[in-house]
Amino acid sequence: MAAESRVFQEGDAVLVVDNEDHRFLMFLGRGRSFQSHQGALRHEEIMGRGEGEVLSTNKGFPLVVLRPSLSEYIMTMRRRTQIIYPKDVALILVMADLYPGLTVVEAGLGSGSLALGVLRALAGTGRLVSYETRPEFREQAERNLRGLLGETPNHTIKDQDIYQGIAEREVDRVLLDLPEPWRLLPAVAEALAPGGILMCYLPTVLQIHHTVEEVRRDGRFTMIEVVESLVRPWHVAGPSVRPEHRMVAHTGFLIFARRFVGLPPAVDEAPAAADRS
Numbered sequence: 001m002a003a004e005s006r007v008f009q010e011g012d013a014v015l016v017v018d019n020e021d022h023r024f025l026m027f028l029g030r031g032r033s034f035q036s037h038q039g040a041l042r043h044e045e046i047m048g049r050g051e052g053e054v055l056s057t058n059k060g061f062p063l064v065v066l067r068p069s070l071s072e073y074i075m076t077m078r079r080r081t082q083i084i085y086p087k088d089v090a091l092i093l094v095m096a097d098l099y100p101g102l103t104v105v106e107a108g109l110g111s112g113s114l115a116l117g118v119l120r121a122l123a124g125t126g127r128l129v130s131y132e133t134r135p136e137f138r139e140q141a142e143r144n145l146r147g148l149l150g151e152t153p154n155h156t157i158k159d160q161d162i163y164q165g166i167a168e169r170e171v172d173r174v175l176l177d178l179p180e181p182w183r184l185l186p187a188v189a190e191a192l193a194p195g196g197i198l199m200c201y202l203p204t205v206l207q208i209h210h211t212v213e214e215v216r217r218d219g220r221f222t223m224i225e226v227v228e229s230l231v232r233p234w235h236v237a238g239p240s241v242r243p244e245h246r247m248v249a250h251t252g253f254l255i256f257a258r259r260f261v262g263l264p265p266a267v268d269e270a271p272a273a274a275d276r277s
């Protein structure tokens with residue numbers, strides 16, 4: 001996937017940042033304008049200008065124009081579902097080891113946040129198959145994906161209930177953002193290639209507990225890990241250097257497990273004595 005031109009053109013996604021650090025995502029179109037309390041800027045004035053330039057509103061306020069990073073795009077794009085936040089997308093991309101050439105199945109597509117990260121990692125190669133039952137979510141996700149990535153011929157969206165089965169085989173990664181992933185474990189085990197990785201994203205502890213127990217019971221997965229990420233932003237202004245007063249304290253837990261074939265490796269699943277008392 002080639003780097004984009006530094007010069008903005010019609011249709012490009014642009015992140016506009018004002019001098020109060022307000023961030024606005026827009027798509028350049030002729031006849032359109034950006035508007036805020038600091039004035040207006042016509043999209044035609046951005047077309048032909050370079051990324052990172054400072055332009056002025058009609059009231060003389062500065063605006064920096066940038067191509068949105070993946071994280072900025074996810075946080076400012078339209079969403080009709082809960083999304084997987086960038087901090088968790090980042091962890092998934094590394095811990096589920098997403099790279100070019102893989103075959104990946106995900107459900108549900110939702111607003112497309114995780115799909116954006118996966119498609120970026122696949123870099124135009126391999127294949128992503130997303131299951132999504134709600135057409136209105138699918139349409140929003142398609143707009144979000146097209147807005148950042150353009151056409152993605154290696155992406156297929158299936159309007160199917162994934163609980164009815166996974167048709168794909170020799171899959172390298174299965175990424176599930178669904179309330180009851182344990183219902184899918186037999187299908188995941190059939191779909192995943194040996195060594196393949198399952199990731200489940202779940203918001204509550206009871207879901208994690210039940211899923212991990214069922215993954216263990218299935219007997220075809222190993223290296224089961226559960227993690228969560230807490231990202232604490234910091235305030236740095238003059239001598240005031242401290243954590244921000246507010247942070248996103250909870251999004252979801254991530255379970256990772258790997259498919260193996262053959263005799264199960266020996267694992268000690270008994271809780272430690274200290275955990276039982």
Ligand SMILES: C[S@@+](CC[C@H](N)C(=O)[O-])C[C@H]1O[C@@H](n2cnc3c(N)ncnc32)[C@H](O)[C@@H]1O
Nearest residue numbers: 084108109110111112113114132133161162177
């Ligand atoms: C929390 S959202 C997913 C968000 C998405 N991972 C993202 O990052 O934007 C859950 C999605 O799963 C879809 N869904 C729920 N059950 C499903 C099923 N059985 N098969 C396919 N999609 C399903 C819902 O319609 C919803 O869009």
